[in-house]
Structures are given as structure tokens and as C-alpha cells.
Amino acid sequence: MSWSKSDRDGTDREGAGRDGPRGYHHGNLKEALIRAALELIAQKGPAGFTFAEAARWAGVSPAAPYRHFRDRDELMADVARRGFEVFEQTLARAWDSGRPNPGVAMDRLGKAYLAFARSEPAYYSAMFEAGVPPDTNPELRAAGDRAFAVLRHAAEALTATLPAGSRPPALMMALHIWSMAHGIAALFGRGDNARRSLPMTPEELLEAGMLVYLQGLGLRTAGPG
Amino acid sequence: MSWSKSDRDGTDREGAGRDGPRGYHHGNLKEALIRAALELIAQKGPAGFTFAEAARWAGVSPAAPYRHFRDRDELMADVARRGFEVFEQTLARAWDSGRPNPGVAMDRLGKAYLAFARSEPAYYSAMFEAGVPPDTNPELRAAGDRAFAVLRHAAEALTATLPAGSRPPALMMALHIWSMAHGIAALFGRGDNARRSLPMTPEELLEAGMLVYLQGLGLRTAGPG
């Protein structure tokens, strides 16, 4: 990205309109296409996003995207990769090195997970539901691994509070928490999709589930606060 | 093609074929379309299934399906409904009224969940991933509710083994187990999709997760056997 010297992200494009980067051809088509994809995926799901419509959204001819992506799949993979990067940062910020203690931080991590799935449905779809094989792209896989690593480190910090003899495998614990968080996000976490009514918020459901789970591991979680 | 009276279904059509009710026009086009949809969804995901191709698969003209389904979505909803019915039966059989004890039966239930997701990916996709709103169809919703009821009853049976004072809400417990099972199925449970390598089988992961969870509830599960 950012490859003319004088920058060009001064204004933003789609959504509220405002053609920013004027000057020459388009300026920052690659970014514009990514943003168009995010918008379209959010509106119509990962399947309802076409190369042609992304081009239209960005205000260029249907042939223009081929200058930046081999095909639709490559664009989707790029969206997924960026999604993992944002996801990693979001989770890492929530975890905050386990402050003030791993239990509280893990609770925050869970909430951040669901918040991401809800507020960034397009990223989340591209990452987990669009059928993008993680091996498409070494960078995609690496980004996914880095995001998962945040969760794994959190699990390690939690198990470290247990006496050395009775520590469960942190990797397994991370996988359990990931699975439950993903399950809740997929089944109940998004606005209109697969709407099943819940007697509580997804956040409450996950928080309760993690509490029970951690208790099952022998962790005395202080709970929130 | 083929519209003389004899002929017609002598040869088998889709998959393992065997078109039953031969005789006249097609005989059982509705069923044939459902089976075509299952095949196509299994091969190419819920998005890669078109009305026209289902018709081709069933060997009829592209206009024929309109005699049986208003549109693609209605067909998809029907697939989902049938999926929930099969799912309910599968889960109920695995639960087997909680024999020989709820702990063992719950373990079986979890394995049956994952087995269904793996062996019937088309049903599973239509049910949970195709974006079919459950309210499309009262029957669809009812079928989904009945399938979930199996899980809820299992949770009730498990909580009933606890002293009256310390019973967690069975509904919440059912939701937790469902979420974890769905999360594992979605992230790790299918062959090629979203392949993430695991240091264990999905079944082992779910079994371990349920064990920890149940322990957290204070349930002394005997474990398998």
C-alpha cells in the first residue's frame, strides 16, 4: 500500500461517497477494491460478492481489478489475510498481556472475539466462512496463525497459574475456547443471519461457558472485576 | 429428451440412483431435485448450487423445478428442513434415552454430532451455513427446534443427576455444548474446507472439551465406558 509519496488516503471513498484520492488514474484502486469487497460481503454474504460489482463500487471499469488481483479468489484471500491481521491486533489489545490477571483478561478476550465477529462480519466471513483455504497463501496462513497465537498465549498464561503437576495442555484449551467462541459467533452472534433466539446475549453465553470450562480445569477465575 | 413412455428410469440417475416411482413424466422429480441439491452442495458448497444445474442433474428441463419449488431458496429451505429431521433422528438415536447413564450417552451424542457434520456436509451446510433464515418456514423452524430439543433433554438429564440446589440451567448447558460442537465442526470437522491442522481428531477435541465443561458444572462424569 501507500506508494506514492504524497499519500492519498486523506479522504475516504465509498460509503459516504467522497472520491478522495483524485489526481490520476484512480490513485488507490487496490484499497478501494478491498473496501468494496468488505462492503459487499457485509451486505450480501461472501457468496454475493463479485469482481465486477467491486469494480463498479470503486468506480472503475470491470477490467481494472485485474491489474491488482489475479481473480476473485485472490481478492478474497487478501481480505481474509487483512482480517486476520486486524483480528490479531484486536485480540492482543483485549488480552493486554493478561492484565490485571489472566482470568479477567481472558474474559475480555472472549468479548473482543464476539465484538469482532459482530462489528466486522465481512472480515469474519472471509476468514472463516468463505471457504478460502488457508494454504492458498503462506501469508494468509501466517496471519491466521498469529491471530490464534494470541489465544494460545492467553491459554498458557492461564494454565501457568496452576500447580505444575495439574496443568492441562494450553493448546487444547485454546482450541476449546476458540471453538466455543466461534460456535457462538456463528450460531448467534450476527444480526440477521441464522437468527436463533437466545435467552441471553452471546457475550453472556460465552462468558458463562468459559467460566464453567475454566472451573472444570481447576482454575479459580476471579470472574470479571 | 427421453419422453417416450417406456424407457425413462430404467437406468439410474443421480448418485446411487434407483428412481423409484417410474411410470410417467418423471415420477419423483421433487425427490430427485432434493438429491441433486445435496450432491451439488456437497461438491461445491451451498453457494455453488443452482436451480438450473439441479434440473440438469435430475434430467429435466430448466423449467420443470418450478412445478415443485417457488425458487432456489425454497428448495434450499426444504433441504435444511429435511436435514434437521435426519439430524434429530441421528442425535436421538445416539442419546438413546440416556442409556446406560447420561454421561456416557452425552459423549455418544457429541460424537454423533460431529459424525453428522462430516458425513452429511450438504445437510449441515444447508442447516447452518447457507444463510437460510429459520423463519422462512414454520416447518423449518419447528424441525430445527426439535433437533435442538434432543440436546436440551440430554442436558436436563445430566443436570438432574446433580443435587437440586446446584443445578445449572439446562438450556444454557445445551447452548454451550451446541456451540462447542458447532465450532469444532465448522473449524476442523470437514475434510477440505478451512483445513486447520489439529494435534488430535475433532472427536477427541470435543470429548475432552465436554469433559472439562461437565466437570466445571460439578458433574462427575464416568467418562466413556
Added chain:
DNA sequence: TGTACATCAGTGAACGCGCGTTCACTGATGTAC
């Protein structure tokens, strides 16, 4: 500082394709009498 030139992002026209959907139709079926 100015000019010529290579680079390359985006154009616009064109194509083949498969999809969804409609329409008047046809041929098989079941049934009333």
C-alpha cells in the same frame, strides 16, 4: 530545468456463458359418468 521515453494503471468494447424466469404447449394420468 526541460525533454523524451518507458512504465503501467485504467479504459471501453467485446465475447461467450450460464443462470433465472416466462410462456404457450403437450402428453400422461386419474376419474366421472
Added chain:
DNA sequence: TGTACATCAGTGAACGCGCGTTCACTGATGTAC
């Protein structure tokens, strides 16, 4: 038992549409000199 008729499942041709993809092109940019 036979005949006339209503019903209805499936036909096949047709349509408009949007997509993916290609192509020779053009016009803006950066840069070597």
C-alpha cells in the same frame, strides 16, 4: 367396461441479465539524461 374430459407435470424455446475475461488502447506518471 369404455369414453370424454379435467388436471397437471414436464417441454423447449426464448428473453434479459450480469459475470468473468480478453484485448488493443490511452493517458498519467516517474525518470534518465
